[in-house]
Amino acid sequence: MNQDLKSRILDVLGEIPAPDGGADVVSRGMVSEIFVADGKAFFSLSVPASAAERFESFRRVAEERVAAIEGIASAMVALTAERQGPGLSARPQPRPPAAPAAPHPHRHPRPRPGAAAAAAPPPPRPPAQKPGIPGVERIIAVASGKGGVGKSTTAVNLALALQAEGLKVGLLDADIYGPSVPRLLKLSGRPETANGRTMIPLEAYGLKAMSMGFLVEEETPMIWRGPMVMSALTQMLREVAWEPLDVLVVDMPPGTGDAQLTMAQAVPLAGAVIVSTPQDLALIDARRGLAMFRRVDVPVLGIVENMSYFVAPDTGVRYDIFGHGGARAEAERLGVPFLGEVPLEMAIRESSDSGQPVVAAAPDGPHARAYRLIGRGVLEALEAANANEGKAPDIVFE
Numbered sequence: 001m002n003q004d005l006k007s008r009i010l011d012v013l014g015e016i017p018a019p020d021g022g023a024d025v026v027s028r029g030m031v032s033e034i035f036v037a038d039g040k041a042f043f044s045l046s047v048p049a050s051a052a053e054r055f056e057s058f059r060r061v062a063e064e065r066v067a068a069i070e071g072i073a074s075a076m077v078a079l080t081a082e083r084q085g086p087g088l089s090a091r092p093q094p095r096p097p098a099a100p101a102a103p104h105p106h107r108h109p110r111p112r113p114g115a116a117a118a119a120a121p122p123p124p125r126p127p128a129q130k131p132g133i134p135g136v137e138r139i140i141a142v143a144s145g146k147g148g149v150g151k152s153t154t155a156v157n158l159a160l161a162l163q164a165e166g167l168k169v170g171l172l173d174a175d176i177y178g179p180s181v182p183r184l185l186k187l188s189g190r191p192e193t194a195n196g197r198t199m200i201p202l203e204a205y206g207l208k209a210m211s212m213g214f215l216v217e218e219e220t221p222m223i224w225r226g227p228m229v230m231s232a233l234t235q236m237l238r239e240v241a242w243e244p245l246d247v248l249v250v251d252m253p254p255g256t257g258d259a260q261l262t263m264a265q266a267v268p269l270a271g272a273v274i275v276s277t278p279q280d281l282a283l284i285d286a287r288r289g290l291a292m293f294r295r296v297d298v299p300v301l302g303i304v305e306n307m308s309y310f311v312a313p314d315t316g317v318r319y320d321i322f323g324h325g326g327a328r329a330e331a332e333r334l335g336v337p338f339l340g341e342v343p344l345e346m347a348i349r350e351s352s353d354s355g356q357p358v359v360a361a362a363p364d365g366p367h368a369r370a371y372r373l374i375g376r377g378v379l380e381a382l383e384a385a386n387a388n389e390g391k392a393p394d395i396v397f398e
């Protein structure tokens with residue numbers, strides 16, 4: 001039965017024209033082993049690194065076409081860049097053009113002010129002292145170099161994991177173009193205002209939450225540009241009754257462009273968590289994210305590997321179909337903590353997409369445990385960053 005489904009999947013994949021004009025992906029041996037469990041299909045495509053962008057739309061089409069096969073309810077396809085020569089960490093990597101050189105990342109996890117490479121354009125400096133938010137102890141960003149890696153899912157579950165440590169936690173959805181927090185926490189409606197100006201955040205699972213999705217209609221085209229994005233973000237940071245919070249988790253917009261850089265500068269961040277999937281392609285983007293935060297002198301608290309491995313629900317056998325371990329190696333190479341790994345798991349997708357994040361829905365399960373470990377790693381990294389700076393007060397555990 002499964003075998004039959006697999007060959008039908010291969011038939012369908014073989015019919016989709018390859019976007020690089022080459023032969024179909026099946027005959028080129030680009031399709032990984034295919035797993036079908038509970039009507040869900042999982043596999044990865046190993047694509048040439050140079051054609052990665054073009055294969056992204058192919059990936060989406062493949063997911064749609066496979067999900068349309070009778071007997072398949074949904075499909076999850078990941079792209080893997082073809083490895084050439086030695087492993088990822090040993091291979092010289094393309095640098096993002098605007099990133100400052102980090103000559104000894106192991107010895108200098110954070111470039112000190114003024115240590116940016118001479119070759120890089122002058123980094124846009126944050127204002128000398130970014131004003132904090134009264135009553136908010138620490139703000140941390142959850143970011144990713146590219147979209148779709150599970151940044152928002154991680155942000156929500158990390159916020160809940162920190163809450164499980166006894167902290168008062170808020171969640172700010174700064175992804176103004178594609179806010180996910182309303183969906184992830186199943187929240188809707190407009191925030192009330194307290195005194196004609198201060199908005200009262202909505203609340204779910206004990207988290208205070210704010211999102212552009214609460215302020216605009218879903219159909220409103222998100223044509224927010226430059227100053228409008230910034231004023232929306234400033235409003236959501238400063239004109240919201242967040243107080244009192246130990247940690248405000250900010251779900252950043254994906255990517256490492258100017259908009260993200262401006263945001264990273266505008267928010268008084270205590271640190272940033274980078275989410276990546278294990279594939280080489282995603283890691284290249286994650287590295288850009290890391291460089292971005294270093295440019296604005298925000299400590300990188302660590303890297304989370306999402307969709308790290310896959311456990312077949314019928315047999316419980318674990319498969320590293322997406323190249324598990326890439327983010328750990330990358331974190332080591334870059335001299336930042338590796339915060340933990342989260343498997344590719346339908347339960348995580350389904351609970352996220354139904355507004356019941358897995359840390360709240362199944363607090364004693366293995367996935368909640370994974371997020372709680374990540375949460376503890378984040379707190380440790382915050383403490384370490386704090387000790388480095390030697391100024392801000394400690395977070396107190398209850």
Ligand SMILES: Nc1ncnc2c1ncn2[C@@H]1O[C@H](COP(=O)(O)OP(=O)(O)OP(=O)(O)O)[C@@H](O)[C@H]1O
Binds near residue numbers: 346
């Ligand atoms: N570990 C996981 N296992 C299975 N599905 C996951 C996992 N993490 C995230 N997903 C699913 O992947 C999809 C993308 O996740 P999410 O919205 O969190 O990503 P994102 O990086 O924030 O994306 P975007 O940049 O588009 O907002 C969602 O459907 C989510 O439920």
